[in-house]
Amino acid sequence: MLKIGALCLAQPTVLAPMAGLTDRVLRLLMDEMGGCGLMVSEMIAAEGLRRRNRRTLEMIVGLQTRTPQFIQLFGAAPEPLAEAAAIVSAETAFAGIDLNMGCPVPKVVRSGAGASLLQDLPRLAAVVAAVRRSTNLPLTVKVRLGFSQVNVMETTRIIEAQGADAVAVHFRLKSEGYTGSAHWDLAAAVKENLRIPLLGNGDIMTVALAREKLQIVDGVLIGRGALANPYLFREIAGQATEEEDLGVYVRRLGDLIVEHYPERKRLGKLKAFTRFLLLSRPGARSWKRRIFLSQDFMEARAFLEETFPCR
Numbered sequence: 001m002l003k004i005g006a007l008c009l010a011q012p013t014v015l016a017p018m019a020g021l022t023d024r025v026l027r028l029l030m031d032e033m034g035g036c037g038l039m040v041s042e043m044i045a046a047e048g049l050r051r052r053n054r055r056t057l058e059m060i061v062g063l064q065t066r067t068p069q070f071i072q073l074f075g076a077a078p079e080p081l082a083e084a085a086a087i088v089s090a091e092t093a094f095a096g097i098d099l100n101m102g103c104p105v106p107k108v109v110r111s112g113a114g115a116s117l118l119q120d121l122p123r124l125a126a127v128v129a130a131v132r133r134s135t136n137l138p139l140t141v142k143v144r145l146g147f148s149q150v151n152v153m154e155t156t157r158i159i160e161a162q163g164a165d166a167v168a169v170h171f172r173l174k175s176e177g178y179t180g181s182a183h184w185d186l187a188a189a190v191k192e193n194l195r196i197p198l199l200g201n202g203d204i205m206t207v208a209l210a211r212e213k214l215q216i217v218d219g220v221l222i223g224r225g226a227l228a229n230p231y232l233f234r235e236i237a238g239q240a241t242e243e244e245d246l247g248v249y250v251r252r253l254g255d256l257i258v259e260h261y262p263e264r265k266r267l268g269k270l271k272a273f274t275r276f277l278l279l280s281r282p283g284a285r286s287w288k289r290r291i292f293l294s295q296d297f298m299e300a301r302a303f304l305e306e307t308f309p310c311r
């Protein structure tokens with residue numbers, strides 16, 4: 001059983017943090033479908049939380065789920081991150097905290113946050129140490145292999161030494177963005193180097209791949225694969241899925257979008273959530289025209305429901 005600090009996960013599988021995607025709607029859906037061990041929120045600005053920015057607070061409203069949820073914080077300096085972590089511990093129901101040290105988005109990197117920390121090991125160490133002091137919640141850190149050169153052996157050792165409970169590695173460099181294949185060949189060496197659990201991440205799209213990687217690492221983080229096949233976690237946990245379960249999924253998705261978002265945001269959300277689902281299936285080109293170019297939420301939703309019928 002995978003244990004992160006005092007938290008025991010029912011499954012060694014984690015919904016990876018994805019900005020704009022692992023919001024309330026997707027976390028509620030994944031929880032309802034079952035099979036996922038842990039879910040990580042979208043990345044949340046430590047500064048926004050510290051200043052109690054209204055939009056930041058809206059992003060972290062509490063959700064009742066059976067599956068534990070971590071919040072992912074991003075920031076550049078120890079103090080705001082530690083202060084944000086203290087607020088999360090005292091005022092929210094999140095079961096743990098993940099620190100973002102992998103985001104390659106230029107605006108984030110320029111601000112000194114995300115993958116920028118991989119280039120400044122003293123600051124990386126100070127961030128983990130400060131957050132560790134400010135919270136007793138389970139603490140994980142998500143890194144990449146390095147910024148433009150591999151330094152994952154050093155970063156993960158520092159993260160462990162500063163008291164994190166687990167480390168997640170996306171097996172790409174920052175400079176690789178999301179291109180090429182994740183370098184899973186390095187996973188065994190990183191695992192060997194650590195005493196805390198290692199969560200591996202990158203390109204896991206199938207049950208077989210997840211099971212193969214779980215032979216090497218303690219847990220797997222899955223992002224795009226969980227959107228392409230919303231039942232992937234359940235299938236990894238050993239439950240079968242019928243093609244028409246997707247009909248149930250798209251209907252529930254539509255309902256939750258209506259429940260959680262105002263009209264002007266609904267179409268964009270529907271497109272974002274269904275992009276990987278549709279692109280991973282034959283017929284993607286015609287769907288692209290009908291959904292991605294649609295101007296109307298109701299129309300796009302109706303088309304999706306027609307495409308994925310339900311008994």
Ligand SMILES: Cc1cc2nc3c(=O)[nH]c(=O)nc-3n(C[C@H](O)[C@H](O)[C@H](O)COP(=O)(O)O)c2cc1C
Pocket residue numbers: 016017018019020021042043072100101102103142170201202203204221222223224225
């Ligand atoms: C649209 C999108 C948004 C993402 N946002 C975040 C984020 O907020 N924080 C983070 O640590 N990683 C983020 N990631 C990276 C994922 O967590 C993950 O590391 C990456 O997608 C590789 O895993 P996968 O192949 O299973 O998708 C994002 C990825 C995508 C595709």
